[in-house]
Amino acid sequence: MDTTVLVATIVLVGGMALFIAMGLPVAYAMGLPSALAIVILLSWDGAALTSAQRILAGSNSFPLLAIPFFILAGGLMNTGGIAQRLIDLALVVSGRLPASLAQTTVVANAMFGTVSGASVAAAAAVGTVLNPPMRQAGYDPKFSAMVNAVSSPAGMLLPPSNTFIVYSLVSGTSIAALFMAGVGPGLLWALVCVIMVALYARKHPELKGTGERPTVGQAALVLLRALPALLMIVVVIGGILAGIFTATESAVIAVLYCLLLGLAQRTLPVRSLPGVLLEASKVTGIIMLLIGMSGVLGWVLSFARLPQLVAESMLGLTENRVVIVLIIMVVLLLAGTVMDPTPAILIFTPIFLPVVTELGISPIHFGAMMVFNMCLGNISPPIGNNLFVAARVGEVRLEGLISKLWPFFWALVVALFVVAFVPQLSVWLPTTLGLMDAAP
Amino acid sequence: GGSGDAAGSGDGKTMKLALNQTEDHPSFIALEAFGEELSEATDGRWDIEVYPNATLGAQDETIQLVSDGSIDLSIVSAPQLENLNKDFVVFSLPTVFDSVDTQMSTINDMDVVGDVYASLEDSHKFTVVGGITQGARSFYTKDGAVTTPADMQGLKVRVQESPVFISMMEALGASPTPMAFGEVYTGLQSGVIDGAENNEVSYFTQKHFEVAPYFSYSRHLIGADFLIAGTPVLESMSEEDRAAFDEAWQNTWKYHTELWNEATEEAITEAEAGGATFTEVDAQAFADALSPLIDQFVTTDTQRALYDGIKGAAE
Amino acid sequence: MSTEPADPGGDPPEGPVRWAPLVSALGGVRRVVDGVLAALCLVVFTALVIIVSWQVFTREVLNYSAPWTEEAARYTFVVLALVAAAYVFSERGHIAVEMLVEKFPARGQLVMGLVIEAIVIFFTAFVFVWGGWRIALNAWAQHLSTLPLTVGQVYLVMPVAGVLIIFYSVYHVVGILAGVESATPEFDENAEAI
Ligand code: NA
Numbered sequence A: 001m002d003t004t005v006l007v008a009t010i011v012l013v014g015g016m017a018l019f020i021a022m023g024l025p026v027a028y029a030m031g032l033p034s035a036l037a038i039v040i041l042l043s044w045d046g047a048a049l050t051s052a053q054r055i056l057a058g059s060n061s062f063p064l065l066a067i068p069f070f071i072l073a074g075g076l077m078n079t080g081g082i083a084q085r086l087i088d089l090a091l092v093v094s095g096r097l098p099a100s101l102a103q104t105t106v107v108a109n110a111m112f113g114t115v116s117g118a119s120v121a122a123a124a125a126v127g128t129v130l131n132p133p134m135r136q137a138g139y140d141p142k143f144s145a146m147v148n149a150v151s152s153p154a155g156m157l158l159p160p161s162n163t164f165i166v167y168s169l170v171s172g173t174s175i176a177a178l179f180m181a182g183v184g185p186g187l188l189w190a191l192v193c194v195i196m197v198a199l200y201a202r203k204h205p206e207l208k209g210t211g212e213r214p215t216v217g218q219a220a221l222v223l224l225r226a227l228p229a230l231l232m233i234v235v236v237i238g239g240i241l242a243g244i245f246t247a248t249e250s251a252v253i254a255v256l257y258c259l260l261l262g263l264a265q266r267t268l269p270v271r272s273l274p275g276v277l278l279e280a281s282k283v284t285g286i287i288m289l290l291i292g293m294s295g296v297l298g299w300v301l302s303f304a305r306l307p308q309l310v311a312e313s314m315l316g317l318t319e320n321r322v323v324i325v326l327i328i329m330v331v332l333l334l335a336g337t338v339m340d341p342t343p344a345i346l347i348f349t350p351i352f353l354p355v356v357t358e359l360g361i362s363p364i365h366f367g368a369m370m371v372f373n374m375c376l377g378n379i380s381p382p383i384g385n386n387l388f389v390a391a392r393v394g395e396v397r398l399e400g401l402i403s404k405l406w407p408f409f410w411a412l413v414v415a416l417f418v419v420a421f422v423p424q425l426s427v428w429l430p431t432t433l434g435l436m437d438a439a440p
Numbered sequence B: 001g002g003s004g005d006a007a008g009s010g011d012g013k014t015m016k017l018a019l020n021q022t023e024d025h026p027s028f029i030a031l032e033a034f035g036e037e038l039s040e041a042t043d044g045r046w047d048i049e050v051y052p053n054a055t056l057g058a059q060d061e062t063i064q065l066v067s068d069g070s071i072d073l074s075i076v077s078a079p080q081l082e083n084l085n086k087d088f089v090v091f092s093l094p095t096v097f098d099s100v101d102t103q104m105s106t107i108n109d110m111d112v113v114g115d116v117y118a119s120l121e122d123s124h125k126f127t128v129v130g131g132i133t134q135g136a137r138s139f140y141t142k143d144g145a146v147t148t149p150a151d152m153q154g155l156k157v158r159v160q161e162s163p164v165f166i167s168m169m170e171a172l173g174a175s176p177t178p179m180a181f182g183e184v185y186t187g188l189q190s191g192v193i194d195g196a197e198n199n200e201v202s203y204f205t206q207k208h209f210e211v212a213p214y215f216s217y218s219r220h221l222i223g224a225d226f227l228i229a230g231t232p233v234l235e236s237m238s239e240e241d242r243a244a245f246d247e248a249w250q251n252t253w254k255y256h257t258e259l260w261n262e263a264t265e266e267a268i269t270e271a272e273a274g275g276a277t278f279t280e281v282d283a284q285a286f287a288d289a290l291s292p293l294i295d296q297f298v299t300t301d302t303q304r305a306l307y308d309g310i311k312g313a314a315e
Numbered sequence C: 001m002s003t004e005p006a007d008p009g010g011d012p013p014e015g016p017v018r019w020a021p022l023v024s025a026l027g028g029v030r031r032v033v034d035g036v037l038a039a040l041c042l043v044v045f046t047a048l049v050i051i052v053s054w055q056v057f058t059r060e061v062l063n064y065s066a067p068w069t070e071e072a073a074r075y076t077f078v079v080l081a082l083v084a085a086a087y088v089f090s091e092r093g094h095i096a097v098e099m100l101v102e103k104f105p106a107r108g109q110l111v112m113g114l115v116i117e118a119i120v121i122f123f124t125a126f127v128f129v130w131g132g133w134r135i136a137l138n139a140w141a142q143h144l145s146t147l148p149l150t151v152g153q154v155y156l157v158m159p160v161a162g163v164l165i166i167f168y169s170v171y172h173v174v175g176i177l178a179g180v181e182s183a184t185p186e187f188d189e190n191a192e193a194i
C-alpha cells in the first residue's frame, strides 16, 4: 500500500469512528471522511464533484424505489387499522397455548412483518396493543416488552424487507431471490422465539392461556376481518410470481392496495393522508441520505482498492471457510451493537462479499446471514431501534428490558450460526422457485 | 497508486479506466493488455489500471468523472454519447454496419470518424479514442422463435431507454418495455416481459437463456462501446508517448475482436448445452421493416455526412 | 441544559432567551421553508406513486409501455430523496449515535452540539452546494433519453437542498446559543422506522 493510500485509509477509518462517536449524523460521519479521503487521493475539486455525484446516484435507482413505497404502505397499514386486525388474528391462532399472550406477541410480529417492509413498525403496533393485557394477566412488564423487542426483527427477514433491498443494491443480487431467501431464516427466528417463550411458560405455570376459547363464529369473524390484510400478501407475492409486476413494482401495488382498502373500509380518512405521506417522506430522506453517503464511501473504497486488500489479507490468514465466516459474523455482531442495519450493510458488504464469494459462498446466502446478523444488532444493547421502541411502548426502562433479554438473545445467536452454516435454509426456496442457480 | 499530480507535466501516470463489465469479459482482458503494452512501449511512464464491475460508477456517471478529470478513461456505449451529441446516434442505428469486421475497421478509422470523436473536446474536455464491438444484437424470447417481424406483434420486449431502440421496437410492432437491466432475468421468468435483445455473450453470461431459450438471429443492430479519454491527459503526453498510446489502442481493438468472436462461439455452445435454441430469421424482412429508421434519425448534414462516410468506407 | 429542551417545532420555552428578535425572525423563515419542503415532499411522492402505477397499468392493462416511466421515476426519486433529506434537518432527525455525548457535562454537550452543526455546515457547503453546483454544470448538456430535460437541470436540486440544510444548521446554532434548543437532538421517532 503506498503512502497516499495509507494516509487516506487512516483518515477514512479514524474519521468515521471519531465522527460517529461524536454524535454527528451517521450519514455525514460516513460521507465526510470518505470525501476527505478522496481529497487526499485526488483533489478538492474531484472530491466535491465525485461525492455530490455518488449522493445523487444513490437514489437514481429503480429497484430502490421499493424502499419509499414499502415505508408508505406500512404507514397506511398502521393508520388504516390493518395492524390491529392482524393482531386479533394472532390471538385466535395462539390464544390457547401456555403463556398465550407472549406467544401471540411473537406470532403477531411475524404476521405483521410478512406484510410490512420494516420491523420497528411491528414492534410499535404489537406492543401497544398486547402489552397492557399482558400486564393485567400477571406478566412481568419487562418480560412482555422484551418478547416484543426480540420477536419484531422477524419482519426484516420475512418478505418484503427493505433491509434485503439495501443489501441487493450493494451486492448486485436479485431482490426477488433475496426475498425468498429470507423466508427460512425469518421463520426460524419466529420459531426460536416461540420455543423460548414455551420454556419460560414451563417455569411460570401461572401464565396460562387466555382460556377464552373463541367460538367458531368469533374466530371466523376475526379471520374475515384480517382477510384483506392477508390477501395483500397473496396479491403482492402472487403478482410477482405471475408476471404481472416486478418485485420493485409490487411495492407500489402494496401502496395502492392499502390505500384503497383503507378508503373502502373508511378506516383511513382522506385528511390523514398528507400526514402519512410526510412521515414516509422523512423516513425516505433519512434512509436515502445514508445510502447516498455510503455511495461516497463505496466509491473511495473501490478507488483505493481497499476491499481487495482486506480480502487478500483475510484469505492470507486462513482459507478455512468456517473460520472466516465465524470472524465475519462476530465482527458484524460487534458492529451491530451500536450500528443500524442500513449503514452497517452499506459499509461491510463491499468489504466482506469479495472474501466469501472467493470461498464459494453464494451472495444470496451471505445476504441472509448478514440480515439475520443485523436483526440481532437491532436487539443488541446498547443501541437498537427495536429495543428502544419496545421499551417505550411497553412503558419499561431500557435496562429492565435488557435484564430479561439474554436467554433469548443467545438462542438467536445460535440460530445465526445455523443460518450461516446450513445454506439450504436460505437458498432452498429461491433455488426451487428458479430465482437463483442451483450451484452456489 | 501514484495518482493525480502528474497530469500536465508530461512525465506520465497510471491512468484509471472505468469499465462496467466483469473481470472475465473480453473488454476487461483486452484493456488489461492495453495497459501492459502501453507501459512497455513508454518504459513505464504511462500505465492503465482497469476498474471493472462499474465500481467507479455507471457509464453516464463515469462520463462526468472523465470530463472533470477525476478519472482518465472510461468505456461507454453509443447511446451515452448520443445524450451529449446527437451525431453519435448514427453508430447505433440498425443496418448501418453489415458485420462486426466492417464496423470495427470503420469506427477506428479517423478519416471517417475523427471529427465526431473530437466534437466533445471543447464542451466536455474528453476525446473519443476509438471503439470496440458489442457484437450483433438479436432478440430472444420465452415462447418460440421470432423469424419474421410479424412474430413480434404485441410482444413486450425490454429495451434500453434510447429513442432509437424504442422506435425500432415500434417499427417491428413490438411493445418496447423499459426495465432495469438487473430485473430482466426475473422479468422474463415471471412473464412481465416476453423477450429482450442483446448479444450472445450477455445472453449467456446473464443466464437469460435459462428463462428465454429462443434466440433468433435478427442481428438488428451491431453495438459499439467507445473508449473516452480526458483531453488534458492526452495532451499532456509527449508526441512519442501519444503515438505509442494510439498504436497500443489499434492492437487492443483487434485483440478485443478476436476475444469477442471466441467468447461468442463459447456462449453459443454453452447456451445450447443449457437448452437454448438459435434460429436464423428472415433477415430481409427485418431489414425492410427497420430501414425507415435511417431517414427518421439521420436528419442533419453532419449526421448524413457521417452516415455516408461509414457506408462509403465499408465498400 | 438545566432548562427543559424545546421542541424545535414549537414555541420558545419560558426563561432567559437571548437575541429574541433574531430567534423569532429565523423561526418565521424556518416555518416558511418547512412548509415549502413539506408541500414538495407531498407532491413529489404522490407523483412517484402515480408514475410507477402508470408503468404497470399501461403495460398490463393497455398492453403498451410508456417508454418514459422508468427514467421519470428514477429522477423523481432523486428529487424526493434530496428534498426529504433536507426537510429532516429541520428537526435534526437524521440518525446519530448520541450515547457518548449524553454522558458529557452540560457545557461539553453545548460545545459538541455547536461543533456538530459546524461540521454539517462545512460538509454541506463543500459537497452539496459546491460539488452539487459543479456536477449540475458538468451534466447541464447531458440529455435524458426519454424526457425533455437534462441531467444537470435535475441535479440543480442538490445545491438548493444544500443551501436549505445550511439554513437549518444556522438556525440550530442560533437556537443552541440563545438557549431555546437543547445541544443534542431529541429522541426522534423517524429513526424508529428504520
Ligand atoms: Na417484511
Ligand code: NA
Residues within 6 Å of the ligand: A336, A337, A338, A339, A376, A377, A378, A379, A380, A381, A382, A383, A384
Ligand atoms: Na444493537
